[in-house]
Amino acid sequence: MGDFLAMGGYGWYVWMSYGVTALVLIGEILAVRARRVRSLVEARLAEAEIPVTTRSALDPRGLA
Amino acid sequence: MNWFYFSSPATFYRLAGWLAPWFFGVAALLAAVGLYYGFIVAPTDAQQGEVYRVIFIHVPAAWMSMFLYFVMAAYSAASLTFNTRLGAMMARSLAPTGALFTFVALWTGAFWGRPTWGTYWAWDARMTSELILLFLYLGVIALRNAIDDPRRGDKACAVLALVGAVNVPIIYFSVKWWNTLHQGSTISMTAAPRMAAIMLVGLVLMSLAAWAYAIAMTLARVRAVILERERGAVWISYLPDLRLQGA
Numbered sequence: 001m002g003d004f005l006a007m008g009g010y011g012w013y014v015w016m017s018y019g020v021t022a023l024v025l026i027g028e029i030l031a032v033r034a035r036r037v038r039s040l041v042e043a044r045l046a047e048a049e050i051p052v053t054t055r056s057a058l059d060p061r062g063l064a
Numbered sequence: 065m066n067w068f069y070f071s072s073p074a075t076f077y078r079l080a081g082w083l084a085p086w087f088f089g090v091a092a093l094l095a096a097v098g099l100y101y102g103f104i105v106a107p108t109d110a111q112q113g114e115v116y117r118v119i120f121i122h123v124p125a126a127w128m129s130m131f132l133y134f135v136m137a138a139y140s141a142a143s144l145t146f147n148t149r150l151g152a153m154m155a156r157s158l159a160p161t162g163a164l165f166t167f168v169a170l171w172t173g174a175f176w177g178r179p180t181w182g183t184y185w186a187w188d189a190r191m192t193s194e195l196i197l198l199f200l201y202l203g204v205i206a207l208r209n210a211i212d213d214p215r216r217g218d219k220a221c222a223v224l225a226l227v228g229a230v231n232v233p234i235i236y237f238s239v240k241w242w243n244t245l246h247q248g249s250t251i252s253m254t255a256a257p258r259m260a261a262i263m264l265v266g267l268v269l270m271s272l273a274a275w276a277y278a279i280a281m282t283l284a285r286v287r288a289v290i291l292e293r294e295r296g297a298v299w300i301s302y303l304p305d306l307r308l309q310g311a
Binding site for chain 2: 009010012014016024031032035040042043046
């Protein structure tokens with residue numbers, strides 16, 4: 001295990017490459033997830049602006 | 065089959081929601097097998113030692129950085145010519161993932177260059193043009209955020225993306241056109257790859273993983289972009305997503 005982490009003396013370069021890449025990917029996944037939640041909240045707030053007659057008068061529970 | 069069916073944000077929203085988890089799962093699977101090949105199966109390189117293993121993220125990231133820019137430019141062209149909303153939304157969703165892969169290519173290149181070339185950075189044609197690609201991606205993102213009117217923002221970003229596309233062939237051919245510190249391409253369309261087969265397997269797997277990841281992330285992001293842009297549309301009020309989420 002120690003040998004594996006040492007990467008033949010190149011551990012710093014290999015693990016800085018893979019580690020930062022992993023962090024960046026995790027960051028992107030979390031950012032997209034947060035944006036999804038935010039967009040849903042904003043969509044629900046915007047719903048109030050739709051005239052009631054066109055909104056869900058025929059489908060009050062939003063099943064259509 | 066009527067392909068224009070899916071150019072409507074309302075139908076594409078559902079399609080993207082169905083596809084994104086599959087692509088994400090495929091990406092995770094391919095990356096797991098690819099890393100196994102890259103670290104366990106592939107032997108130590110005779111010249112470079114263990115540090116060559118950076119190749120398994122550096123090369124896929126560099127390929128994706130260029131390819132995603134072309135896809136973004138293609139969607140931009142489609143949104144300008146056909147005046148489609150979804151094209152601009154897709155271009156917008158591709159930019160952050162493209163910027164991310166560009167950063168990863170530059171970062172891993174620096175940490176590969178230091179032990180093999182003796183420097184983290186050099187202003188050679190390949191690296192400089194890749195850095196310009198990062199600035200183009202960031203420019204597209206910043207321009208979109210700077211313009212409040214979404215339709216005008218779409219048009220301005222589409223033009224910027226199309227003009228910037230000239231940089232991608234420059235990156236690709238830079239190692240041929242100029243005398244660069246960066247090596248020429250190891251894998252080309254016209255000749256046999258100049259690397260061991262087992263290393264190539266790891267590289268191909270990691271490249272496919274990067275593809276699947278980029279598709280999954282773009283589809284997931286475009287769903288949020290559609291909700292942001294179509295806010296107040298009647299079809300959104302019918303979405304079950306709106307009631308199921310606890311947020």
